[in-house]
Amino acid sequence: MNKFTDAEREAVYKAIYTRRDVRSFLDKPLPDEAVFRILNAAHHAPSVGFMQPWNFILINHKDVKDKLAWAAEKERKALAIHYEGERETKFLELKVEGLKEAPLTICVTCDPTKGGSHVLGRNSIPETDMMSTACAIQNMWLASCAEGIAMGWVSFYKKNDIRDILDIPPHIDPTALISLGYTDTYPEKPILETVNWEQRQEMEPLIFHNTWGNKEKTASSSQE
Ligand SMILES: Cc1cc2nc3c(=O)[nH]c(=O)nc-3n(C[C@H](O)[C@H](O)[C@H](O)COP(=O)(O)O)c2cc1C
Numbered sequence: 001m002n003k004f005t006d007a008e009r010e011a012v013y014k015a016i017y018t019r020r021d022v023r024s025f026l027d028k029p030l031p032d033e034a035v036f037r038i039l040n041a042a043h044h045a046p047s048v049g050f051m052q053p054w055n056f057i058l059i060n061h062k063d064v065k066d067k068l069a070w071a072a073e074k075e076r077k078a079l080a081i082h083y084e085g086e087r088e089t090k091f092l093e094l095k096v097e098g099l100k101e102a103p104l105t106i107c108v109t110c111d112p113t114k115g116g117s118h119v120l121g122r123n124s125i126p127e128t129d130m131m132s133t134a135c136a137i138q139n140m141w142l143a144s145c146a147e148g149i150a151m152g153w154v155s156f157y158k159k160n161d162i163r164d165i166l167d168i169p170p171h172i173d174p175t176a177l178i179s180l181g182y183t184d185t186y187p188e189k190p191i192l193e194t195v196n197w198e199q200r201q202e203m204e205p206l207i208f209h210n211t212w213g214n215k216e217k218t219a220s221s222s223q224e
Helices: 006-018 032-043 062-082 085-093 128-147 159-166
Strands: 054-059 104-110 150-154 173-181
Touching (some): 062 085, 062 104, 062 159, 159 173
16 A cells, blocks of 8 residues: 555545635636546546546536526525524525636536446445545545635535526436635634524544444454
């Protein structure tokens, strides 16, 4: 296995801890080479049975971005019914996308038919195709962070609206709309934490030992 130097290990953790979801972007174009590196990072993600179910639709045309923003805004308003009173007001104040501002939007899709009907490992858990696509998107997020480029994941939309706007065939899943661009407001903390919508949970209570809910750590028996 490749051994990381201390500095390289620190750099990986720096990307993990400082990566943020961003919704405000500057009107400044992105270098093609950086976009290529970000896409190539996505393409090197793990995938079930190595099926590589992803495609990337690069959108920089204003009319198309406006249509995507319309679909997201329609969904944002529809989702407000899940909240009442103060929470509803707060929800409607949240900025949940920056699709019009970002110089580049990437629709990351997932093709469940890629690799045929018996993809190794996917027969047991069909959602593994989408999980693989999510791994690719996380790679994009970390790579963007390392490039000094802000990224936002937008999932407020009806999939058929996005299929219609981008001419995506019915069997292809429009998994995510990704906004990419430079920003002068890179958040230190998750935006939802800053606006008191949600806080990061303590990690310790999330960890169990050997069975669900068991907090007691026992000595390992594997070397007996
Ligand atoms: C699957 C997925 C979908 C998301 N969809 C949206 C979205 O539609 N709009 C949005 O503003 N943020 C979206 N986010 C970003 C989360 O709100 C964000 O990751 C979370 O608040 C933690 O903040 P951080 O990413 O800055 O650590 C999404 C994140 C994930 C993983």
